[in-house]
Amino acid sequence: MAHDVFISHSSKDKLTADATCAVLEKHGVRCWVAPRDILPGADWGESIIDAMNGSRAMVLILSSHANTSQQIKREVERAVNRGVPVIPMRIEDVMPTKSLEYFLSTPHWLDAFTPPLERHLEYLAKTVKHVLSGEAQPPPPPPPPVPWWQQHIRSLAIGSAVVIALILLAIIALRDDGRPPTAARPSPRTTSAT
Numbered sequence: 059m060a061h062d063v064f065i066s067h068s069s070k071d072k073l074t075a076d077a078t079c080a081v082l083e084k085h086g087v088r089c090w091v092a093p094r095d096i097l098p099g100a101d102w103g104e105s106i107i108d109a110m111n112g113s114r115a116m117v118l119i120l121s122s123h124a125n126t127s128q129q130i131k132r133e134v135e136r137a138v139n140r141g142v143p144v145i146p147m148r149i150e151d152v153m154p155t156k157s158l159e160y161f162l163s164t165p166h167w168l169d170a171f172t173p174p175l176e177r178h179l180e181y182l183a184k185t186v187k188h189v190l191s192g193e194a195q196p197p198p199p200p201p202p203p204v205p206w207w208q209q210h211i212r213s214l215a216i217g218s219a220v221v222i223a224l225i226l227l228a229i230i231a232l233r234d235d236g237r238p239p240t241a242a243r244p245s246p247r248t249t250s251a252t
Contacts, residue, residue, distance in 0.1 A: 061090040062111035062190055066133045068123035074149050074175070075119050082180040087186055110136050115189050117182065120148045127154045134161045143189050147182055
């Protein structure tokens with residue numbers, strides 16, 4: 059059975075590859091991912107080649123583990139040799155090794171190392187669907203979520219200024235209750251009998 063996408067990943071990044079596969083399949087993209095789709099007893103290398111020949115795109119989970127994997131270098135080389143689009147998704151802030159860079163210098167990378175991963179996977183699904191449909195330009199990535207306090211920083215600053223002003227007014231009111239100041243009286247001297 060042909061698949062839409064071959065997911066290339068290091069076995070050490072299996073959790074991310076499984077999450078990627080789940081999101082893509084939720085969006086109707088048929089994925090091939092090892093070891094899930096290798097039949098028991100089948101030859102590993104032959105299964106990889108068959109899967110790549112039946113896929114229309116490759117998603118590369120790029121990490122420090124992928125950088126050192128000879129298997130991934132071979133998979134990327136095969137995909138590029140066949141003219142299969144490679145969509146690199148960096149899950150760590152790493153640059154590809156020279157041997158991978160040779161094949162990945164042109165495609166746009168999807169940086170997915172800032173949390174949450176789910177947001178990046180949703181964008182990846184849209185990008186993959188655009189690549190598979192033959193459209194030239196995928197939609198721009200969504201902006202990163204802005205923390206609630208940054209969304210309301212002006213309101214927080216104004217509210218803080220009002221609270222400080224009220225505190226200062228309360229302090230002034232307590233110190234000066236509206237009565238005219240009284241003259242300081244000399245303290246009574248006590249005389250002692252000698």
